[in-house]
Amino acid sequence: MQIFESIKSIQAFLSVKKQQGCSIGFVPTMGALHQGHLTLIERAKTDNDVVVCSIYVNPTQFNNTFDLEKYPRNVDRDKILLENAECDVLFYPSDEIMYPEGKDDSMKLDFGALDKVLEGEFRPGHFSGVGLILSKFFHIVSADSVYFGQKDLQQCSIVQKLIDTLFFDIQLVVVPTVREKSGLAMSSRNARLSNEGKEVAANLYETLMKVREMLQNGEDLNKAKQTGINSIKKYKEIQLEYLEVVDRKSFTQATGNTSKKEIAICVAAFIEGVRLIDNVLVFS
Structure with missing residues (x-):
């Protein structure tokens, strides 16, 4: 594996690969790698001749200094x-x-209504930082495809809007969420949880699946959502930030007119001071 720390050195290396006709897959990460990241690498290797992984903890996407x-x-x-x-x-x-x-002097990006709801609402400025660092990476790496996990579903929509709006010549590939045996979505933040915390956190996925089953059986959207909220509130160890049934394109609250194929259930919560997110598609 070739390791580069400067922009000029990686661009020079990849320029040769492109001249040789190699396709390039890109997996951007903030490190603390787990099986979810490695699944993205595996998929990128299947699709491309050369796979680039970045490790960079991007400060502009954190609205919480402690985090x-x-x-x-x-x-x-x-x-x-x-x-x-x-x-x-x-x-x-x-x-x-x-x-x-x-x-602190970096430019800001605005993704319109898409970054004002859910993650955008609770983490103001987060998606601006994500869009900014990805724009830099896309120019540096000039990959053919970029790979993200479905766990960050709203972020995937942000990335697609970034690509479409700024005409980046890159394809977004979304890979299904990789989970622990308990159902807990794999995340770098899981490393900050105790074993007991991980057991409690598994209830997030269990609740998502319960709400999903209700919606698949034709239950009212609001009733299914409230059932999920009530289920999570039974656990004093979980501080629920949101549980929403949304249109997976706009991430606004789903209605009876929302296409069945476009409904997602999204959740964010704190456990042991660690913020976790997860989601499932209702009809996938």
């Missing part, structure tokens, strides 16, 4: 995992490389 400081980091372990997964390239830049102007 940024506590975000798990273990790049030495990550490098071993990427080597074992036969990733071709690791891009591991510093803040000085990605934000030479300083992160």
